[in-house]
Amino acid sequence: MTYTRAAAFAPINIALVKYWGKRDDELNLPAASSISVTLAELGSLTVVAPEESLEANIMALNDKPLQGPGLLRVARVMRAIRELADTEVRAGIRSVNTVPTAQGLASSSSAFASLAKAAAAAYGLDADDETLSRIARLGSGSASRSVHGGWVEWRRGVRDDGLDSVAGLVQPPEHWPLRALVCHVDVGQKKISSTEGMRWTRETSPYYDGWLKRCRQDYDHCKVAIADRDFRLLADIVEANCLAMHAVMMATEPPLIYWQPATLAIIHAVRSLRAQGAECLFTIDAGPSVVVLCSARDVRMVAAELGRLEGIAVTTQTRISGGAHLVPNG
Numbered sequence: 001m002t003y004t005r006a007a008a009f010a011p012i013n014i015a016l017v018k019y020w021g022k023r024d025d026e027l028n029l030p031a032a033s034s035i036s037v038t039l040a041e042l043g044s045l046t047v048v049a050p051e052e053s054l055e056a057n058i059m060a061l062n063d064k065p066l067q068g069p070g071l072l073r074v075a076r077v078m079r080a081i082r083e084l085a086d087t088e089v090r091a092g093i094r095s096v097n098t099v100p101t102a103q104g105l106a107s108s109s110s111a112f113a114s115l116a117k118a119a120a121a122a123y124g125l126d127a128d129d130e131t132l133s134r135i136a137r138l139g140s141g142s143a144s145r146s147v148h149g150g151w152v153e154w155r156r157g158v159r160d161d162g163l164d165s166v167a168g169l170v171q172p173p174e175h176w177p178l179r180a181l182v183c184h185v186d187v188g189q190k191k192i193s194s195t196e197g198m199r200w201t202r203e204t205s206p207y208y209d210g211w212l213k214r215c216r217q218d219y220d221h222c223k224v225a226i227a228d229r230d231f232r233l234l235a236d237i238v239e240a241n242c243l244a245m246h247a248v249m250m251a252t253e254p255p256l257i258y259w260q261p262a263t264l265a266i267i268h269a270v271r272s273l274r275a276q277g278a279e280c281l282f283t284i285d286a287g288p289s290v291v292v293l294c295s296a297r298d299v300r301m302v303a304a305e306l307g308r309l310e311g312i313a314v315t316t317q318t319r320i321s322g323g324a325h326l327v328p329n330g
Contacts, residue, residue, distance in 0.1 A: 008326050010043050010146045010324035012109050014036060017219050019154065038320060042110070044107065060093070062096055089123075108140035109146045113132075113324045151175065151176070151320075181303055185262045185263055200252045239283070258286060278301065
């Protein structure tokens, strides 16, 4: 078989109905289904080069050698690729993130989606998006969603082997072309990984069962809001789901508290602007940074208001985009 060097870019996705809790840690199977939106430009570029002389995969992330748990997650994805290609050939891998790593901005979602896309091409596989979603999930659960663009659902599935736990398209980007403001609140890398934090929450939070029930309800209602392009309903669902996730995390032992003063300032500003008639909503993953979705009509005004707040390191304005794709000569 002939192998080739291949590169792929995948954007980050931000969950609207959150993924926080697993039914299987090894396969990254979620305890509840989730919904996300894929954002343009922010993401990961990954290059995969199979090399028969290698005894193990080697990888550099942002020009630094990747080791430890991160490299083990890469190995899961590459093992699945090699099984499909029926080969034992390992690869050299280089990945660069355009978003900070481990700061609640979904860098792992883009990293493993781009890895799956590039590796499949490098090993000569004609893999469809469902297959790539399943493989990317092995590295990071949320990466299953970044294979796709637009508005995306990740179905929980019921099989123990995870074959039915894949992401799929809810609506394409052009269905509802909202804008996004990614407000980066920089406090360095979080000390507790999402994987570890989810396990703590499942084992210790008294609100965990109620959280999963909430996600099941929000999942159905969010799909209706997206289909109808009902911003008011979407804002109610997304913000309530976000706050419920952080509540269940704060009730974990030890508590997982990611918010900073700037995080709360953004929450209050967005709610105030919406009360004044602006179409804007906030959501926060497992970190202090905030993503604000806005209508195209209001995005400049909302950005200007948020720009007056203290504690925001960078605000990036972007849009809803397509999913993972190959990059020629990357």
